[in-house]
Amino acid sequence: MSSAGNALFGLLHAYKRVLRERYMAAGIILPLSHLRVLGEIGRHEGVMAREIAAALLQDKGLITRVTRELEREGLIERHPHPTDSRAAHLALSANGRALRERIKTIEKACDAQMVAALSTDQADAFIDTVNAMTEQLDREQETP
Amino acid sequence: MSSAGNALFGLLHAYKRVLRERYMAAGIILPLSHLRVLGEIGRHEGVMAREIAAALLQDKGLITRVTRELEREGLIERHPHPTDSRAAHLALSANGRALRERIKTIEKACDAQMVAALSTDQADAFIDTVNAMTEQLDREQETP
DNA sequence: AGCATATGGTTGATATTGTCAACCATCTAG
DNA sequence: CTAGATGGTTGACAATATCAACCATATGCT
Numbered sequence: 001m002s003s004a005g006n007a008l009f010g011l012l013h014a015y016k017r018v019l020r021e022r023y024m025a026a027g028i029i030l031p032l033s034h035l036r037v038l039g040e041i042g043r044h045e046g047v048m049a050r051e052i053a054a055a056l057l058q059d060k061g062l063i064t065r066v067t068r069e070l071e072r073e074g075l076i077e078r079h080p081h082p083t084d085s086r087a088a089h090l091a092l093s094a095n096g097r098a099l100r101e102r103i104k105t106i107e108k109a110c111d112a113q114m115v116a117a118l119s120t121d122q123a124d125a126f127i128d129t130v131n132a133m134t135e136q137l138d139r140e141q142e143t144p
Numbered sequence: 145m146s147s148a149g150n151a152l153f154g155l156l157h158a159y160k161r162v163l164r165e166r167y168m169a170a171g172i173i174l175p176l177s178h179l180r181v182l183g184e185i186g187r188h189e190g191v192m193a194r195e196i197a198a199a200l201l202q203d204k205g206l207i208t209r210v211t212r213e214l215e216r217e218g219l220i221e222r223h224p225h226p227t228d229s230r231a232a233h234l235a236l237s238a239n240g241r242a243l244r245e246r247i248k249t250i251e252k253a254c255d256a257q258m259v260a261a262l263s264t265d266q267a268d269a270f271i272d273t274v275n276a277m278t279e280q281l282d283r284e285q286e287t288p
Numbered sequence: 289a290g291c292a293t294a295t296g297g298t299t300g301a302t303a304t305t306g307t308c309a310a311c312c313a314t315c316t317a318g
Numbered sequence: 319c320t321a322g323a324t325g326g327t328t329g330a331c332a333a334t335a336t337c338a339a340c341c342a343t344a345t346g347c348t
Contacts, residue, residue, distance in 0.1 A: 003251060003252075003255050004255045004258060004259060004267070004270065004271050004274070005159060005163070005251060005254060005255055005258070006180075006183075007271050007274040007275055007278070008152075008155065008156050008159060008274060009156070009180070009200070009201075010200075010201055010274075010275075010278045011152065011274045011275075011277055011278045011281075012152050012153070012156045013201045013306095014201065014277075014278045014281035014282055015149060015152060015281060016306095017281075018281050019149070031332080031333055031334085032333085032334090033333075033334065033335095036150075036153070039150075048296075048297095049296070049297065050295085050296055050297080056153070056154075057153075057154055057157045057158065058334090058335080059334095059335065059336060059337085060296080060297070060298090061297090061298075061299075061300090061335095061336085061337085062334075062335070062336090063297090064297060064298055064299080065298090065299090068298095081296095083344095084295090084296075084343075084344070085342085085343065085344090086295075086296045086297065086341095086342065086343050086344075087295090087296055087297080087343095088296090088297085107147060107149060108147075110149060111147050111148045111149055113280060113281060114148060114149070114277045114280060114281055115148060115277065115280075116280050117276045117277065117279070117280045118273065118276065118277070122269075122273060123148070125266075125269075126148065126270075126273055127148050127151050129262065129266060129270055130148070130151040130152060130154075130155050131151055131154075131155075132261045132262065133155055133158075133258045133259065133261065133262070133270075134151070134154045134155045134158045135261070136257060136258060136259075136260050136261045137155075137158035137159055137161075137162050137257060137258055138158055157335095160335095175303080175304060175305085176304085176305090177304075177305065177306095192325075192326095193325070193326065194324085194325060194326080202305090202306075203305095203306065203307060203308085204325080204326070204327090205306095205307085205308090205326090205327075205328075205329090206305075206306070206307090207326090208326065208327055208328080209327090209328090212327095225325095227315095228314075228315070228324090228325075229313085229314065229315090230312095230313060230314050230315075230324075230325045230326065231314095231324090231325055231326080232325090232326085289348100290347100290348090291346100291347085291348085292345100292346090292347085292348105293344100293345085293346080293347100294343105294344080294345075294346095295342100295343085295344075295345090296341105296342090296343085296344095297340100297341085297342090297343100298339105298340080298341080298342105299338100299339085299340080299341100300337100300338090300339085300340100301336100301337085301338090301339105302335100302336080302337085303334100303335080303336075303337100304333100304334075304335070304336090305332100305333075305334065305335090306331100306332080306333070306334090307330100307331080307332075307333090308329105308330085308331085308332100309328105309329090309330090310327105310328085310329085310330105311326100311327080311328080311329100312325105312326085312327080312328100313324100313325090313326090313327100314323105314324080314325080314326100315322105315323080315324070315325095316321100316322085316323075316324090317320105317321090317322085317323095318319100318320090318321090318322105
């Protein structure tokens with residue numbers, strides 16, 4: 001087989017496909033980016049848009065648009081920041097929380113399928129490895 | 145930290161960014177998809193478009209467009225298939241081969257950076273793991 | 289207080305990537 | 319020789335990503 005990079009492309013591609021299929025089967029039609037943002041808000045209720053952008057490594061402009069749609073769908077709520085009137089805290093609405101639960105289940109199933117061929121040790125090691133690699137790649141950034 | 149899926153998103157995102165930065169620094173302006181196709185043709189000179197689509201898990205329509213541009217750029221050549229007049233064999237031109245060498249170097253450097261924090265054993269195991277996972281995800285396909 | 293600068297967020301423009309379906313020409317099997 | 323499969327092309331479009339300009343507010347400095 002080819003390089004680590006190519007292998008990664010393949011894996012994420014397959015993963016996204018499976019995710020999308022399962023969401024569709026469950027009648028969830030939002031694009032993955034929206035679901036990822038929703039998940040991030042669920043994991044850290046009250047986050048600011050800036051933090052989501054940082055956590056998901058995405059452009060803040062993208063977050064603006066995605067959160068706007070999620071709000072329009074009635075899935076999240078925007079609460080004013082107590083001391084900084086520019087910022088807002090984002091939180092799930094009741095509907096958002098319900099959807100998030102369904103998403104979590106599906107995501108867990110996908111992850112389970114992905115690591116099905118691995119031992120528990122391998123699976124745990126894998127996540128650590130992935131995170132270590134990501135850090136390593138981000139490191140370069142700081143030394144231009 | 146979050147799920148395996150999220151970790152993967154982050155890793156590939158970081159990897160793509162580093163790749164793009166290095167290509168840009170080297171004055172290579174083609175999008176990643178084109179470079180990936182170029183690489184695939186380089187690895188298997190004489191492939192058919194169909195095979196590239198399968199190897200990269202991409203839509204055949206995408207391959208059509210990408211190869212057309214690569215041909216227009218004078219990076220690849222299209223040779224008629226001896227027995228099937230619908231198909232064509234794709235191969236690198238002299239320019240394409242030169243570019244491919246530069247790409248290979250850059251890709252290797254990125255891969256090296258990515259696995260820099262890992263032991264050799266870990267790095268090898270990682271690729272195997274990734275491939276195993278990809279297979280596992282693709283397997284589901286056949287049992288709807 | 290008054291200023292420069294940084295920051296959270298928004299917007300517009302645009303490039304890249306991925307998906308789906310219809311379609312043509314050819315090939316292959318029966 | 320016909321029916322269906324296959325390689326490839328095309329069109330339309332959705333999704334994802336990037337960049338830069340911009341507004342309003344906040345913060346640090348003097």
